[in-house]
Amino acid sequence: MAVISGLGTVIGLGKESTYGTAVSRTRWLDVNGTTLTQAARKRAVRGALAKTKAFVESRMVTDNEVGGAVTLPAGYSGLGLLLEAALGTVSGTGPYTFSAGNTLTSLTIEQLVGNSGNSELYAGAKVNTATLTVSPGGEVTWAFDLFATTKGASGSAGTPSMATPVPVEAYEVAVTYGGTGVTLLRDLTLTLSNNLERRQRVGSLNTAEPLFSGPREVMVTGAVDKTAFTNRSTELADGAADLVITITDTATGAKTIVITVSCLLKSDEQIGSTFGALSDALTFESVGTPTIVITNGEATYDV
DSSP states (O other): OOOOOSOEEEEEEOHHHHHHHHOOEEEEEOOSEEEEEEEEEEEEEEOHHHHHHHOOOOOHHHHHHEEEEEEEESEEEEEHHHHHHHHEEEEEESSSEEEEOOOOOEEEEEEEOSSSSSEEEEEEEEEEEEEEEEEEBBEEEEEEEEEEEEOOOOOOOOOOOOOOOOOOGGGGGGETTTTTTOOSEEEEEEEOOOOOEEOOOOSSOOOEEEEEEEOOOEEEEEEOOOOOOOOHHHHHHTOOEEEEEEEEEEETTTOOOEEEEEEEEEEOOOOSSSSSOOOEEEEEEEOOOOEEEEEEOOSSSTT
């Protein structure tokens, strides 16, 4: 029996008009990794054995937890449906502006499982968190943690129509805070949390549409080489400023991704070693709604 390889794993996305009702997939994306699955949570059942031997006699399913994380390259095109699902709304005919909405859209996701020839269909997928990761010398990635309501039976994988993405590299990323460049960055991680909550209900093993369970927020963390004590001064001033992350396609200069969010700064300036460059651990906490503006020359935002 041949061992299944992860080679060939891709996902197809479709925007649902009714939550949990599967639709055709209109956009296919290559992925770096995925943990999409259905897990049946079970509880122990006490029976005769519990009374005599103190052992569990059986277990029964209490609910199905459907979803997982998808990690993929942070390209200039192709991520429109996921970014809309993460924030809520999109406007413009190019550039495209993704901004916070009162509700979140849901997606149907088809996952082609490596070279198995099979695919899995997930309906009612909503973005709980979206994480942008930037490390020197590495490819910039997005990771989307998704809550779904159902997973269909595995079927035969089709042949998706794939575009050729333009990858984003760490050297193409620039950061400013309050209009001043944040230089000598060692790493950067942005996490958008929608604070969703699964809603288990009587009569079903699957969740109803997940809703906000608390405030949504953005957290940006990173480390910079220490050059002065300006970070501490900024923190103590306790004033919010715009954190702007700009990503530019250096090959053409025509494709950009600009992420903007008003934040307060926290800085940890402890001396960890007497050798090498000292660093500041920076944390930016949002006090407003984020926007993501993408300029890519595409005819529609979801291409």
